[in-house]
Amino acid sequence: MDASRNEPGTRSMFSSRRKSNYDPKTGIYHSLIRLEGSHKIPTTANLDTATFVLSQFPSLDQSDMKVALIDSATNRRLTYRELRRSIHSLAAGLYQRFGVRKGDVIFVLSSNSIIYPTICLAILLVGGVLTTSNPINTESEITKQVLDSGAKLAIAAPVAMHKLLSTGIPTIVTTRDPLNTNEVSVEELIDSCESMELPENKQTQSDMAAVLYSSGTTGTSKGVILTHGNLISTITLLKWAAETTSAKDDIFLCFIPMFHIYGLVFFGLGLLCANTTTVLMNRFELQSMLEAIQTHKVNNIPAVPPVILAMVRYNGGGYDLSSLRSVGSGAAPLSKHVATRFREKFPWVDLKPGYGLTESCGAAAFFVSSEEAIARSAASGGLFPSFSAKVVDFESGIAQPPYSEGEIWLKGPTVMKGYLGNEAATSATIVSGGWLRTGDLGYFDEDGYLFIVDRIKELIKHNGYQVAPAELEAILLNHPHILDAAVIPLENEDAGEVPMAYIVRATGSELSEEQVMQFVAGQVAPYKKIKRVAFINEIPKSAAGKILRKDLMAQSKQTIKSKL
Numbered sequence: 001m002d003a004s005r006n007e008p009g010t011r012s013m014f015s016s017r018r019k020s021n022y023d024p025k026t027g028i029y030h031s032l033i034r035l036e037g038s039h040k041i042p043t044t045a046n047l048d049t050a051t052f053v054l055s056q057f058p059s060l061d062q063s064d065m066k067v068a069l070i071d072s073a074t075n076r077r078l079t080y081r082e083l084r085r086s087i088h089s090l091a092a093g094l095y096q097r098f099g100v101r102k103g104d105v106i107f108v109l110s111s112n113s114i115i116y117p118t119i120c121l122a123i124l125l126v127g128g129v130l131t132t133s134n135p136i137n138t139e140s141e142i143t144k145q146v147l148d149s150g151a152k153l154a155i156a157a158p159v160a161m162h163k164l165l166s167t168g169i170p171t172i173v174t175t176r177d178p179l180n181t182n183e184v185s186v187e188e189l190i191d192s193c194e195s196m197e198l199p200e201n202k203q204t205q206s207d208m209a210a211v212l213y214s215s216g217t218t219g220t221s222k223g224v225i226l227t228h229g230n231l232i233s234t235i236t237l238l239k240w241a242a243e244t245t246s247a248k249d250d251i252f253l254c255f256i257p258m259f260h261i262y263g264l265v266f267f268g269l270g271l272l273c274a275n276t277t278t279v280l281m282n283r284f285e286l287q288s289m290l291e292a293i294q295t296h297k298v299n300n301i302p303a304v305p306p307v308i309l310a311m312v313r314y315n316g317g318g319y320d321l322s323s324l325r326s327v328g329s330g331a332a333p334l335s336k337h338v339a340t341r342f343r344e345k346f347p348w349v350d351l352k353p354g355y356g357l358t359e360s361c362g363a364a365a366f367f368v369s370s371e372e373a374i375a376r377s378a379a380s381g382g383l384f385p386s387f388s389a390k391v392v393d394f395e396s397g398i399a400q401p402p403y404s405e406g407e408i409w410l411k412g413p414t415v416m417k418g419y420l421g422n423e424a425a426t427s428a429t430i431v432s433g434g435w436l437r438t439g440d441l442g443y444f445d446e447d448g449y450l451f452i453v454d455r456i457k458e459l460i461k462h463n464g465y466q467v468a469p470a471e472l473e474a475i476l477l478n479h480p481h482i483l484d485a486a487v488i489p490l491e492n493e494d495a496g497e498v499p500m501a502y503i504v505r506a507t508g509s510e511l512s513e514e515q516v517m518q519f520v521a522g523q524v525a526p527y528k529k530i531k532r533v534a535f536i537n538e539i540p541k542s543a544a545g546k547i548l549r550k551d552l553m554a555q556s557k558q559t560i561k562s563k564l
């Protein structure tokens with residue numbers, strides 16, 4: 001969000017104000033910002049996400065001719081009026097022609113497209129539960145998610161359709177191949193179902209709205225249950241943030257994937273409530289991004305660290321980037337060094353890191369103004385309104401005062417209901433009093449700014465995508481020449497981290513590093529591929545048999561240093 005267009009007085013009010021209040025009696029940090037008037041989170045019980053989002057669209061007059069989405073490749077535009085119509089038609093088509101009923105899970109397998117928000121909102125409007133996946137995932141990864149989520153129907157991009165064949169679930173293609181007339185497409189449903197009836201919506205805020213997959217603090221991928229209440233809260237907070245920072249008239253650029261919470265909340269749902277215009281890229285590519293910024297005079301980009309690094313490295317090329325005023329950073333830690341270089345190179349752009357998780361439905365902490373972000377360049381912002389946090393010491397379990405480190409626990413209206421069909425993981429993650437254990441190590445300063453210093457959870461972040469070590473270890477242990485294995489994150493300047501495997505070979509085996517990498521590469525999505533292998537006699541483990549990853553991470557640093 002951009003601060004340079006704040007209403008008179010707003011900027012100084014926010015930059016001088018503390019973002020949270022620490023109560024030493026309870027050890028709780030509370031957000032100090034209170035939502036007022038139309039920014040309050042709606043409390044009506046009988047409300048669903050799509051009805052709420054549609055109620056925020058420009059009114060049905062000339063103002064609904066405002067452009068909501070522009071396809072950067074084709075320049076195709078969708079106005080808010082057209083978007084409203086497509087959402088209703090597709091929802092009616094899903095109801096009448098595919099029998100979708102309240103609670104039915106629908107699996108969406110597509111990269112970003114101009115109709116992605118329509119698909120999400122139509123599913124939510126008809127009472128379906130949205131589950132999404134990266135289309136570059138393998139057939140077996142996709143099949144696993146289809147089974148785990150209990151999806152009854154899929155909507156898939158033509159290039160990914162084949163990955164669903166073995167699941168046997170009926171599939172609608174996003175755009176029809178003119179040569180294959182048997183397929184029903186989303187576009188056809190939008191065109192043909194306009195006059196079909198959609199029965200009265202009977203959903204409540206506590207109903208399940210989405211199941212997005214995350215590995216949480218440990219283990220493999222789990223379905224994060226997000227209710228309509230969670231989504232409505234996160235959208236309300238995003239709309240408030242857009243308005244507070246006067247970003248309502250900004251042109252946004254979207255390349256972050258809408259199949260993850262970050263992209264879904266910003267571009268699939270939230271910014272539509274702020275009535276912004278978004279230029280959509282099917283996937284990230286540096287030159288295309290620079291071109292899109294110049295052509296569409298883009299002002300605002302919610303981004304991720306690898307993209308910010310790519311912008312730092314880009315040298316010239318003659319693109320006019322003067323329209324750009326705000327770049328956000330989420331999904332992975334942004335190094336202080338990269339942030340400083342970015343600010344030196346693009347001094348007219350506000351760089352604002354934020355913090356959120358799938359389990360907190362995206363929202364948790366953000367910066368209102370760039371002055372705050374510059375003054376605390378290693379922070380991830382202050383708590384969003386309506387949030388509380390604790391910093392809990394691992395050994396004692398005692399909540400810590402400002403500047404003391406511990407695990408960040410969060411409480412707020414966006415915190416997930418739990419993991420689908422996984423009581424054990426749910427109760428280990430959402431603990432007494434409704435606190436969400438984030439698995440991140442950090443602290444607050446005395447003004448309530450959050451600093452994330454390390455990750456305690458067993459997770460690798462490659463390009464902002466989660467890679468669960470447990471998933472790769474399970475694959476490795478299936479190799480007949482592998483006795484034991486452990487996977488850890490290895491720092492990487494371009495992608496943040498890459499997966500590295502420590503392998504105990506079976507006696508007499510001459511298995512090579514290359515063979516290990518190829519074995520895994522054939523079974524996982526590209527971002528999960530193991531990029532480095534080391535052989536070891538024994539995997540270090542605790543008395544309880546838990547892999548001592550920190551020991552291996554320290555060892556990997558030594559090994560790599562000695563090889564340089």
Ligand SMILES: CC(C)(COP(=O)(O)OP(=O)(O)OC[C@H]1O[C@@H](n2cnc3c(N)ncnc32)[C@H](O)[C@@H]1OP(=O)(O)O)[C@@H](O)C(=O)NCCC(=O)NCCSC(=O)/C=C/c1ccc(O)cc1
Nearest residue numbers: 256260261262284306330331354355356362463464465526
């Ligand atoms: C733009 C990135 C950084 C780079 O894109 P890429 O270069 O295409 O690389 P990928 O990692 O996507 O793809 C891996 C490989 O697959 C390839 N690939 C790629 N898309 C294709 C294709 N459609 N066909 C075929 N091959 C392909 C790609 O070329 C590449 O190949 P290779 O280099 O050979 O390994 C991309 O990774 C990306 O968008 N990452 C962001 C992930 C993300 O959004 N994570 C959010 C998780 S949720 C979260 O943390 C919430 C935070 C949050 C924080 C604050 C808030 O306020 C709210 C929320």
